[in-house]
Amino acid sequence: MEYQTVRTTCTYCGTGCGVLLEVLDGEVIGTLPQKDHPINEGKLCIKGWNAHEFIYADGRLTKPLIRKGDKLEEASWDEALQYVAKRFLELKEKYGPDSLGCFSSAKCTNEENYLLQKIFRAVIGTNNVDHCARL
Amino acid sequence: MAGLAAAFGSGAMTNSVPEFEDADCILITGSNTTSSHPLIASRIMTAKAKGAKIIVIDPRRTHMAALADIHVKQNLGSDVAWINGLMHIILKEGWHNQSFIDERTEGFEELKKVIENYTPEKVEEITGIPKETLREIAEIYAKSEKSSIVYCMGITQHITGTDNVKSLANLAMLTGQIGRPSTGVNPLRGQNNVQGSTDMAAIPNKYPGYQDVTSDEVREKFEKAWGGPLSPNVGLTVVEMINAIEEGKLKGLYILGENPMISDPDSTHVEKALDDIEFLVVQDIFLTETARKADVVLPGSSFAEKDGTYTGTDRRLQKIRKAIEPLGDAKEDWEILCLVGKAMGSKGFDFASPSEVFDELAELTPIYHGIDYDRIEHEIIHWPCRDKDDPGSPYLHKDGFARGKGLFTAIEYKPPAELPDDEYPHQLTTGRLPFHYHTGTMTRVSPSLTHEVNEAFIELHPEDAKSLGVRNGEKVRVSSRRGSIEVKVMLTPGIKKGVAFIPFHFVEAAANRLTNAAALDPIAKIPEYKVCAIKIEKLDGREA
Ligand code: SF4
Ligand code: SF4
Numbered sequence: 001m002e003y004q005t006v007r008t009t010c011t012y013c014g015t016g017c018g019v020l021l022e023v024l025d026g027e028v029i030g031t032l033p034q035k036d037h038p039i040n041e042g043k044l045c046i047k048g049w050n051a052h053e054f055i056y057a058d059g060r061l062t063k064p065l066i067r068k069g070d071k072l073e074e075a076s077w078d079e080a081l082q083y084v085a086k087r088f089l090e091l092k093e094k095y096g097p098d099s100l101g102c103f104s105s106a107k108c109t110n111e112e113n114y115l116l117q118k119i120f121r122a123v124i125g126t127n128n129v130d131h132c133a134r135l
Numbered sequence: 136m137a138g139l140a141a142a143f144g145s146g147a148m149t150n151s152v153p154e155f156e157d158a159d160c161i162l163i164t165g166s167n168t169t170s171s172h173p174l175i176a177s178r179i180m181t182a183k184a185k186g187a188k189i190i191v192i193d194p195r196r197t198h199m200a201a202l203a204d205i206h207v208k209q210n211l212g213s214d215v216a217w218i219n220g221l222m223h224i225i226l227k228e229g230w231h232n233q234s235f236i237d238e239r240t241e242g243f244e245e246l247k248k249v250i251e252n253y254t255p256e257k258v259e260e261i262t263g264i265p266k267e268t269l270r271e272i273a274e275i276y277a278k279s280e281k282s283s284i285v286y287c288m289g290i291t292q293h294i295t296g297t298d299n300v301k302s303l304a305n306l307a308m309l310t311g312q313i314g315r316p317s318t319g320v321n322p323l324r325g326q327n328n329v330q331g332s333t334d335m336a337a338i339p340n341k342y343p344g345y346q347d348v349t350s351d352e353v354r355e356k357f358e359k360a361w362g363g364p365l366s367p368n369v370g371l372t373v374v375e376m377i378n379a380i381e382e383g384k385l386k387g388l389y390i391l392g393e394n395p396m397i398s399d400p401d402s403t404h405v406e407k408a409l410d411d412i413e414f415l416v417v418q419d420i421f422l423t424e425t426a427r428k429a430d431v432v433l434p435g436s437s438f439a440e441k442d443g444t445y446t447g448t449d450r451r452l453q454k455i456r457k458a459i460e461p462l463g464d465a466k467e468d469w470e471i472l473c474l475v476g477k478a479m480g481s482k483g484f485d486f487a488s489p490s491e492v493f494d495e496l497a498e499l500t501p502i503y504h505g506i507d508y509d510r511i512e513h514e515i516i517h518w519p520c521r522d523k524d525d526p527g528s529p530y531l532h533k534d535g536f537a538r539g540k541g542l543f544t545a546i547e548y549k550p551p552a553e554l555p556d557d558e559y560p561h562q563l564t565t566g567r568l569p570f571h572y573h574t575g576t577m578t579r580v581s582p583s584l585t586h587e588v589n590e591a592f593i594e595l596h597p598e599d600a601k602s603l604g605v606r607n608g609e610k611v612r613v614s615s616r617r618g619s620i621e622v623k624v625m626l627t628p629g630i631k632k633g634v635a636f637i638p639f640h641f642v643e644a645a646a647n648r649l650t651n652a653a654a655l656d657p658i659a660k661i662p663e664y665k666v667c668a669i670k671i672e673k674l675d676g677r678e679a
Contacts, residue, residue: 006439006456006457006458007454007456008438008439008454008455008456008458009327009438009445009447009453009454009455010327011327011438011445011455012327013171013172013324013325013326013327013448014172014323014324014325014326014327014328014329014330014447014448015152015172015173015174015175015447015448016327016445016447016448016451016453017174018453021439021458023458023459026459026460027459028439028458028459038153038515039152039153039174039447039451040174043174043177044174045173045174046173047173048174051438052439054437055437055439055440055459056462057421059421059422060420060421060434060437060462060463060465061419061420061421061422061426061432061434061435061465062434062462062463062464062465063434063463063464063465064431064432064433064434064464065422065429065431065432065434066430066431067429067430067431072422072427072429072432077464077466077474080431080433081474081475081478082478083431084416084431084433084475084478085475085478085479085480087387087414087430088387088389088414088416088479089479089480091386091387091413091414095386097366098366098368098370098384099384099385099386099387100385100386100387100388100389101370101371101376101379101385101387101388101389102388102389102390102391103373103376103388103389103390103391103393103395104332104335104337104391104393105328105332105337105391105392105393106324106325106326106327106328106329106332106337107326107327107328107392107393108328108332108391108392108468109328109331109441109443109444109445109455109468109469109489110328110331110332110334110335110443110444110445110446110493110496111443111444111469111489111492111493111496112391112392112443112468112469112472113328113331113332113335113336113337114335114336114343114492114495114496115469115472115473115476115484115492116337116389116391116472117335117336117337117343118361118476118483118484119389119472119475119476119479119481119484120389121342121357121361121365121366122357122361122362122363122365122481122483123476123479123480123481123483124479125363125364125365125366126366126370127339127340127348127366127368127369127370128339128370128371128376128385129336129337129338129339129370130337130338130339130370130371130372130373130376131329131332131333131337131338131373131393132373132393132395
């Protein structure tokens with residue numbers, strides 16, 4: 001049996017408490033507070049204590065899906081990525097860059113937000129970039 | 136955010152979380168802190184234990200309100216009026232900080248003229264706050280050595296959201312309660328990385344680090360860094376994009392980790408737009424209501440399956456670390472985005488790790504310039520941090536405001552866009568529960584959390600329930616001009632009479648089917664979903 005704890009940050013609110021994910025044989029089994037974290041100092045709220053529970057929830061997506069008629073069918077990464085790129089570039093060609101846009105996410109990391117806006121600003125050529133958290 | 140940026144030159148929380156502990160007065164409004172930010176609430180409790188006065192201005196008797204020294208329930212949407220009222224009293228009594236006003240601010244004369252009219256009597260009439268209490272609040276806030284203001288979406292989600300925030304900024308500048316430790320104006324961000332995603336320009340008018348897309352100089356810098364021409368035009372917001380789909384102008388949309396079908400103010404409208412759009416890509420970890428509408432769904436990873444950084448509500452950079460591999464064939468989200476960029480033929484996505492992505496973004500973002508993965512491994516850094524020797528900035532605006540002088544804005548009170556009438560006689564406000572997170576895609580699959588509360592409800596004042604003839608636990612139909620839902624009644628004397636509250640986490644009775652998207656704050660473009668008019672009916676067919 002291999003047990004380790006991984007120092008990370010709770011994802012449930014902007015307070016950003018420090019947590020330890022308990023990992024047993026490659027599976028996350030619990031969340032503990034970081035005692036030495038300046039924000040939470042060894043405490044967590046009920047959401048934080050359960051931060052790991054949704055990781056293995058039913059319905060986690062594990063394969064790319066492509067719409068065929070009414071249904072979403074499993075596809076390979078290669079197929080899905082090529083299709084996304086082709087359709088966006090076609091639409092850009094036909095209707096111009098401002099016919100495309102993205103909703104980025106206040107739940108995702110800085111790096112992910114940076115990359116998505118870079119795709120839309122630098123590759124597509126539009127500033128139609130926003131996130132849902134002003135809501 | 137727009138409001139604070141206009142006043143100070145930065146829209147972020149002015150002070151850091153641990154500083155709350157040493158405040159002498161904390162004024163909390165539009166934030167159900169104990170529910171939404173429990174560990175910030177616990178700092179505020181510590182402050183109280185150390186003698187701080189806690190003032191809560193909120194139409195609901197929240198936990199924090201119950202523990203406060205003073206709690207008043209203002210009429211919904213009357214925030215500008217009570218803030219102007221406080222400033223009126225402070226000026227009359229000479230509790231303002233004239234030297235701070237003279238040295239650090241501009242626009243004071245205009246402000247003075249407007250607040251002149253907000254006499255305690257007039258303010259009591261608009262807001263329902265007794266004038267004696269208003270005076271007491273004004274005195275405690277102005278005369279305490281260190282006073283801090285805390286607010287959340289209760290303040291920003293109004294047609295006057297930007298005005299409300301500017302008014303709070305006025306109050307802090309008038310009394311010099313800003314630019315020092317444990318003072319300031321502090322918006323608490325709801326989701327974990329609201330601050331970071333805005334810093335990273337997930338907004339239509341800025342490049343990362345709040346650099347204007349309309350500035351030629353800034354654009355040239357990014358054109359050089361990213362190797363190609365960029366658009367000089369401000370883009371569309373979420374709500375404007377939804378409208379553009381219906382007008383046939385927006386053809387393709389990429390949604391990363393969001394579920395606007397539930398979180399958007401007017402979800403019937405959003406559903407139609409997502410049905411109509413030509414091409415929709417959703418990158419998420421669950422097959423959400425939004426993902427079901429997609430043409431392509433890309434399986435991403437949870438926070439346990441990837442490395443990266445979040446920026447906490449107080450501008451604090453923190454790491455998340457990979458604990459396990461992504462499930463099945465899913466991939467880390469940063470990697471998916473790099474693959475999409477490459478598939479489109481771009482050379483700008485050759486990153487071997489999130490740390491390399493961070494280095495590029497820090498290079499281009501002056502407020503992040505001094506930060507890297509090695510430093511945040513063992514240091515707590517709050518931006519701005521401009522070079523490697525800069526320790527960062529727990530509080531802002533110390534010797535000058537980010538925009539130079541702090542700007543007062545004279546603001547008149549405007550009533551909410553949709554007032555109750557004969558047909559829709561109640562007012563509805565929406566919000567969060569302590570056990571759930573935004574639209575519930577993550578928390579509602581978590582057994583420990585759904586055990587606590589797993590059904591939507593409407594909070595009503597017992598007297599309202601009595602006149603409607605409904606009992607605790609009974610199901611009712613709640614309708615607005617936009618739609619209707621069925622929910623159970625939960626009686627609570629903690630809410631203002633005439634006002635009802637529905638949490639917005641539940642798909643089957645999404646409160647946002649009722650709320651008012653047509654009324655947008657003209658500047659921040661935040662839909663008004665804190666207040667709308669509703670009617671409540673019994674379900675058994677009898678007259679309610
Ligand atoms: S533990 Fe609670 S307060 Fe801390 S970040 Fe998580 S959700 Fe927020
Ligand atoms: S929306 Fe939630 S977090 Fe915001 S004020 Fe209401 S209860 Fe607080």
